[in-house]
Amino acid sequence: MGFPSVVDRVIEYILINYRWVFVCFFLLPASLLYEIYNYGRNWIIVKLNSAPKLHHRKVQNVQKQVQNWRASGMTVPMCTSRPGWQTMSLSKPKYKKKLWNIDINLIDILEIDVEKQTVRVEPLVTMGQLTATLDPLGWTIPIVPELDDLTVGGLIMGTGVESSSHIYGLFQHICVSYELVLADGSLVTCSKESDPDLFYAVPWSYGTLGFLTAAVIRIIPAQKYVKLNYHPAYSLDDAVKVFEEQSMKKDENDFVEGLLFSADQAVIMTGNFSSTCEPGKLNEIGKWYKPWFFTHVRKALEEGPGHEYIPLREYYHRHTKPLFWEVENIIPFGNNIIFRYLLGWMMPPKVSLLKVTETKAITNLYENNHIIQDWLVPVKSLKESLLNFHDAVQVYPVWLCPFNLPNDPGMVHPVGEREELYVDIGVYGVPKVPEGTKYHAVNTTRNLEDLVAKVGGFQMLYADSYRTKEEFRQMFDHRLYDKMRDQLECKKAFPDVYDKVSKQARSH
Ligand SMILES: Cc1cc2nc3c(=O)[nH]c(=O)nc-3n(C[C@H](O)[C@H](O)[C@H](O)COP(=O)(O)OP(=O)(O)OC[C@H]3O[C@@H](n4cnc5c(N)ncnc54)[C@H](O)[C@@H]3O)c2cc1C
Numbered sequence: 001m002g003f004p005s006v007v008d009r010v011i012e013y014i015l016i017n018y019r020w021v022f023v024c025f026f027l028l029p030a031s032l033l034y035e036i037y038n039y040g041r042n043w044i045i046v047k048l049n050s051a052p053k054l055h056h057r058k059v060q061n062v063q064k065q066v067q068n069w070r071a072s073g074m075t076v077p078m079c080t081s082r083p084g085w086q087t088m089s090l091s092k093p094k095y096k097k098k099l100w101n102i103d104i105n106l107i108d109i110l111e112i113d114v115e116k117q118t119v120r121v122e123p124l125v126t127m128g129q130l131t132a133t134l135d136p137l138g139w140t141i142p143i144v145p146e147l148d149d150l151t152v153g154g155l156i157m158g159t160g161v162e163s164s165s166h167i168y169g170l171f172q173h174i175c176v177s178y179e180l181v182l183a184d185g186s187l188v189t190c191s192k193e194s195d196p197d198l199f200y201a202v203p204w205s206y207g208t209l210g211f212l213t214a215a216v217i218r219i220i221p222a223q224k225y226v227k228l229n230y231h232p233a234y235s236l237d238d239a240v241k242v243f244e245e246q247s248m249k250k251d252e253n254d255f256v257e258g259l260l261f262s263a264d265q266a267v268i269m270t271g272n273f274s275s276t277c278e279p280g281k282l283n284e285i286g287k288w289y290k291p292w293f294f295t296h297v298r299k300a301l302e303e304g305p306g307h308e309y310i311p312l313r314e315y316y317h318r319h320t321k322p323l324f325w326e327v328e329n330i331i332p333f334g335n336n337i338i339f340r341y342l343l344g345w346m347m348p349p350k351v352s353l354l355k356v357t358e359t360k361a362i363t364n365l366y367e368n369n370h371i372i373q374d375w376l377v378p379v380k381s382l383k384e385s386l387l388n389f390h391d392a393v394q395v396y397p398v399w400l401c402p403f404n405l406p407n408d409p410g411m412v413h414p415v416g417e418r419e420e421l422y423v424d425i426g427v428y429g430v431p432k433v434p435e436g437t438k439y440h441a442v443n444t445t446r447n448l449e450d451l452v453a454k455v456g457g458f459q460m461l462y463a464d465s466y467r468t469k470e471e472f473r474q475m476f477d478h479r480l481y482d483k484m485r486d487q488l489e490c491k492k493a494f495p496d497v498y499d500k501v502s503k504q505a506r507s508h
């Protein structure tokens with residue numbers, strides 16, 4: 001063994017087992033600088049109010065790039081040029097190296113129309129940017145997927161869900177219209193009324209019908225706080241019952257969410273907008289020294305039912321600081337009180353910087369010894385699904401988020417072809433397997449995918465999907481998608497959606 005390989009191994013050992021050293025001393029300060037740069041840039045744009053004027057020119061630039069692709073002979077299909085490390089998706093989009101990259105540098109909020117109750121945004125606008133802009137004005141989009149860096153484009157072309165989804169559905173269901181550049185270079189705007197086929201085909205198409213250049217999204221009046229009630233449950237039956245009952249009460253609860261801490265311990269949360277706060281009941285969970293949200297919620301198991309008030313924006317982004325519970329694996333002492341007071345203000349490390357500095361060994365570690373999946377199943381199959389996940393991986397906490405699934409045309413439908421309540425079951429962590437056995441990521445995930453498909457469910461596609469093309473086409477309804485691909489001459493212009501999202505297709 002030569003000297004360099006020993007050094008390599010030592011570095012690899014340190015990077016895997018002591019990733020926090022690198023993260024704390026390099027990534028956290030880098031994340032802060034990056035944020036300050038973004039903040040400064042956004043501030044200048046807001047102050048100069050230049051974004052709406054530039055939009056048209058920036059869209060023309062996208063059209064020009066598509067025209068150039070056509071003029072070049074259309075030899076390889078197109079995708080956006082946003083590098084994989086900048087995205088929130090877990091899977092690595094290796095296809096980008098082979099495809100024709102289109103630069104879509106559209107990052108601004110264009111217009112807030114309080115009369116029509118809509119906001120018009122460009123696709124790279126993030127959830128953090130939207131809440132920072134809308135909340136102080138007393139407005140919000142009805143569904144705010146909780147991680148700051150999720151983008152409007154990714155959430156429309158993929159999907160988005162949040163604790164208000166039991167009322168409003170998925171991210172696509174709060175969108176009024178999409179502005180797209182199509183394969184022929186033309187610019188179209190589609191809505192439910194003007195072009196229902198295209199409008200319903202866009203969500204879950206992962207950029208394979210056209211490039212999104214703007215979207216109009218509904219806004220609703222917001223209030224200063226969320227009054228959050230904690231309902232601890234001490235058996236799976238009780239947890240499922242309370243969760244289901246509360247999710248059905250659309251008129252009573254503005255927000256519903258559950259965290260399952262073990263097979264028989266859960267805390268179900270229900271929340272409402274509130275303009276006032278009871279004295280002594282304010283909890284500013286977003287402050288740098290506050291504990292991670294899921295650890296705070298877990299305390300309700302000992303303390304019993306209770307309620308408190310959380311500032312609205314801090315509620316929306318409650319899972320950002322610990323990236324649900326994923327930061328625990330990267331900075332194990334990140335929730336320690338001394339760390340929080342000293343360095344908590346720099347948290348969390350930017351996902352994009354974590355990704356760009358990820359080594360092959362860490363990628364392998366996550367691929368083989370970690371599960372990150374969101375399964376979307378009818379709520380009536382919740383208990384059965386949770387038992388299946390428990391048998392297969394025993395990963396806790398589990399995230400539970402109810403959502404309404406209308407029977408619209410497009411990729412996803414409720415099982416009974418009638419509007420139905422579904423639940424997103426988020427499983428993120430290191431699987432526990434019986435002693436003496438080894439966790440097999442592909443087999444386990446495939447088995448779970450089968451079980452989810454059997455009850456009429458789907459998986460979110462930001463993570464790894466191991467479906468074959470046939471199984472994928474059974475899970476997602478391709479009728480409208482195929483029709484639009486033919487009609488808009490997409491076959492040469494964009495890869496098929498399966499070839500963008502499947503694990504197999506993405507890895508080479
Ligand atoms: C070190 C640092 C880190 C930060 N990290 C984050 C973060 O992770 N996530 C986050 O969302 N914010 C972040 N911010 C921004 C800051 O937290 C919020 O902007 C703040 O809560 C709003 O305060 P304000 O009233 O002073 O902003 P205002 O000056 O009223 O502006 C509100 C914000 O809205 C956005 N905005 C408004 N209109 C437009 C437009 N047309 N185009 C583009 N953007 C627009 C801008 O981001 C601007 O910062 C960070 C700021 C700093 C200094």
Ligand SMILES: NC(=O)C1=CN([C@@H]2O[C@H](COP(=O)(O)OP(=O)(O)OC[C@H]3O[C@@H](n4cnc5c(N)ncnc54)[C@H](OP(=O)(O)O)[C@@H]3O)[C@@H](O)[C@H]2O)C=CC1
Binds near residue numbers: 088151152160206210
């Ligand atoms: N709470 C929630 O709902 C959460 C959702 N997620 C998931 O994360 C993903 C979003 O991450 P994010 O980083 O924002 O998005 P990404 O950059 O990962 O984009 C996701 C997909 O959307 C396509 N896309 C994005 N913008 C455009 C555009 N302007 N025109 C055409 N296609 C576009 C991308 O195409 P291309 O490959 O060509 O770039 C890609 O296939 C979604 O899949 C979402 O489901 C993750 C965490 C939480």
Ligand SMILES: CC(C)=CCC[C@@H](C)[C@H]1CC[C@@]2(C)C3=C(CC[C@]12C)[C@@]1(C)CC[C@H](O)C(C)(C)[C@@H]1CC3
Binds near residue numbers: 089324326362366426
């Ligand atoms: C529908 C919902 C709520 C999904 C929540 C998904 C989160 C748990 C995901 C989104 C981004 C995500 C995949 C990520 C990771 C963990 C799980 C995350 C946070 C991490 C941080 C795990 C460690 C990895 O080395 C790496 C840095 C690449 C990723 C980055 C993205």
